[in-house]
Amino acid sequence: MSRLLFVLLALATLSGVGCGTVSKMRERYEAPTTALAGAVIRGVQLMESEVQFYVRYENENDKPLVIEGAVHKIYVNGKYVGKAMGNRPVALPAFGYASQDAIAHLSNLKLATQLSDVFARGGYAYEIRSTMHATTAGGHSRRFTNTGTGTVEFMNAPQSAPTPASAPAGTRMVPAIAIPR
Numbered sequence: 001m002s003r004l005l006f007v008l009l010a011l012a013t014l015s016g017v018g019c020g021t022v023s024k025m026r027e028r029y030e031a032p033t034t035a036l037a038g039a040v041i042r043g044v045q046l047m048e049s050e051v052q053f054y055v056r057y058e059n060e061n062d063k064p065l066v067i068e069g070a071v072h073k074i075y076v077n078g079k080y081v082g083k084a085m086g087n088r089p090v091a092l093p094a095f096g097y098a099s100q101d102a103i104a105h106l107s108n109l110k111l112a113t114q115l116s117d118v119f120a121r122g123g124y125a126y127e128i129r130s131t132m133h134a135t136t137a138g139g140h141s142r143r144f145t146n147t148g149t150g151t152v153e154f155m156n157a158p159q160s161a162p163t164p165a166s167a168p169a170g171t172r173m174v175p176a177i178a179i180p181r
Helices: 001-025 108-121
Strands: 033-044 050-057 065-077 079-086 090-092 094-108 123-136 143-154 176-180
Touching: 033 065, 033 123, 033 143, 050 065, 050 079, 050 108, 050 123, 065 094, 065 108, 079 108, 079 176, 090 094, 094 108, 108 123
Parallel strands: none
Antiparallel strands: 033 050, 050 094, 065 079, 065 090, 065 123, 079 094, 123 143, 143 176
């Protein structure tokens, strides 16, 4: 009788441990994809500028995720520009999209060099290498990596393009369109 009780107790313990392991293993997720959806220069200092990148996430999983934070390495025309970080949680619905602001501090010299190249080419190709820290629907912490690429091409602005009131006389706004690859 005691031997039977021992065997049943051992089986119950093993099956309990196995269930926890199996449930975590069943919770499979593909890494969310990332793309740049825009950028704004927010603060210009003597040596560096603060740039706010808008990062779009796409979740192709049938379960939601919460992106707790992310680090994005940004490349423009094949050259490393800087690292942008987002630290605000973002709910990413199943089969859905969400966006997050990611802030980067970039060297003004590097930024000026990149901008002159961008305007000379009439657009730019980007690459965003992302590391995302997320919480799954099952409450597990996961780390995902993804590399997204795309291009931004400046459209030809008509001669009568609108000018913001604060811009110097003779300045034209140049519309742009982002094309993820």
